Amino acid sequence: MLILGAIFNCLDxxxxxxxxxxxxDPFLMPADKKDLAESAKAQFSARDYxxxxxxVRAYEGWKEAEAQQAGYEYCWQNFLxxxxxxxxxxxxxxxxxxxxDIGLVDHNSETYSRWSHEEHLVRAVIHSVLTTKGKGKRDRMIDSPLRALTPKGRILWC
Incomplete structure (x- = not known):
């Protein structure tokens, strides 16, 4: 998935x-405040479930709060x-x-996140890797459009 994120410039x-x-899971669900916790989580996923x-949205919000020394409060308010x-x-x-280190990205990693805010692209990358047709890893590799074969016919999966 990381390799595809770099290829499609949505690495972040x-x-x-x-x-x-x-x-x-960073989303906390305390038994006595389950409704509030579910509501807080729903705010992050309301648009697309x-x-x-x-x-991703919770992490980005936390990073912004951390930059302002408000990370703890952010986590407390959002049950994170x-x-x-x-x-x-x-x-x-x-x-x-x-x-x-392996040379897939250079020191200007922002280049590889140019399309990070294109949610349809990010969804496609996630879906292409996590979707399984069968139960085994081999089934997922064979049925995925994002696979490559080695010269010996072995399947490479990134």
Whole structure:
């Protein structure tokens, strides 16, 4: 998914989604305030009912709040885990470093996020990787339009 995000110049939100898939859910659901927590989460995904894009919006809002030293309040008001958002931030930095290290992106990583606000493109990248037709990983690879074969006929999956 990271490679596709770089190819389609929507790397920033894709890094957030991939990092979010690697950690626990940052949306907290306390039993005594479940309705309020669900309402807070709905604000992030109201337009399109996408948990992935809700995560991207929550992370972006947290980053803006952090820049103003208001990250803790932002998390408190929106029922978010600041620890999980920090873990996502750390993973994003690692992804960026690794992508630069292998030469997929250069030092001007903004170039690779030029289309990050095009939600249809971001959705397409996410969908192309996460959609499965069968139950196994091999089924997902074979049925995906985004696959490549090695000279020996093996399937490469990014």
């Amino acid at each position: 939100p894709i890094m957030t989604v991939v990092a979010g898939l690697s950690v626990r 996408s948990d992935h894009l809700a995560l 885990s600041s620890q999980t958002l920090r873990a996502i931030d750390s993973l994003r930095k690692q992804f960026c470093y690794l992508l630069k």
